[in-house]
Amino acid sequence: MSYLAENRGAFISSSYSVSRNPLRDVARRQYLCGTSTTKGERGKLGQLSRPAVAKIRLSIKRSVRGASESQKSSLPQSSITSLRLGVLTWLSALLVPTALAYLDATTTHGSLNEHLGRYSSHYFMVVYNALFALLHSGLASLRPWLTKFTGERLYRVGFALASLPSAVALIGFFIAHRYDGRQLWLLQGVPYMHELCYVITFVSFLFLYPATFNLLEVAAVKKPSFRIYETGIIRITRHPQLTGQVLWCLAHGAWMGTSFTLVACLTLIAQHLVGAWNGDRRLRDRYGQEWTRYSERTSILPFASIIDGKQELRLNEFGFGYFGVVAFVVGTYVAHPWMLRVVGELQW
Secondary structure, rough: OOOOHHHHHHHHHHHHHOOOOOHHHHHHHHHHHHHOOHHHHHHOOOOOOHHHHHHHHHHHHHHHHHHHHHHHHOOOOHHHHHHHHHHHHHHHHHHHHHHHHHHHHHHOOHHHHHHHHHHHHHHHHHHHHHHHHHHHHHHHHHHHHHHHHHHHHHHHHHHHHHHHHHHHHHHHHHHHHHHOOEEEEOOOOOOOOOHHHHHHHHHHHHOOOOEEEHHHHHOOOOOOOOOOOOHHHOOOOOOHHHHHHHHHHHHHHHHHHHHHHHHHHHHHHHHHHHHHHHHHHHHHHOOOHHHHHHHHHHHOOHHHHHOOOOOOOOOHOOOHHHHHHHHHHHHHHHHHHHHHHHHHHOOO
16 A cells, blocks of 8 residues: 555645645645545536646645655665675675786786686676676566566566576586686695584575575465565574575685685675665565564674564474475585586586
């Protein structure tokens, strides 16, 4: 329901209080209430010329729009910080291969352009991830407008058909080029490093895939819904996928230690940082003050709202969906050698 429809009574009252012309009051009332004006009032309204009525309606429309904008609360500082960090992280991803190519050109033979070619996969990863983020976040931002024409089910199917293949291609390109560029550090021989990286990866998936609990909605079997909630993992952070992506990148970046992996992780984290801001913005626009109160009770930084006493961790809210996540992580670990071999045979 629009802001105008929810607050017609208030606007009617304010219209009478500021106007001294009864005919203009009737025009305002007709604009705000449609056909609810009386027959006598509609007769009086006829005494006004059409341009006069149109001018009144335009001025009221502008005042309604201004009042609606004034009711829209600003985003919390944490959301703005997330956007700024996302932009800076993306710029850092671009600077890494450029700085390494310049360092190679000054310490070895060859021109800067020749060394830049060594890092071509790095730049491709930055550009591809930016396009993927634009596709993913762009479709999400257009959801209120698109669903007017497609409905929720068709929107979800189209969103999945557009996002999933591009995500699979992104993962495949990462696997195929994970050892490109320069070896920045080598920790694979450190005792228990493999086990530590696996544990961090395991925990990352518990944050990364809370949306898998609504697979029936993704497949359009169940009617999709657009909602905000603060149970389970949302009590820890309202953007669990951001937390999960940071943990995943920490584990894989530490294990592989290549410049390509560093650039890929920076772009993935940047994408989720900007996505956190975009998600907060969309929910703020849709739910208004309700979302503002929700954001005050939750946090982007994991466990911050619990430490501040605004939330409490309730283990009974972590349902059977997590058994599916655990099974997926174990299955992926078992199939990991096969995945690396198959992708490695492809020509990217």
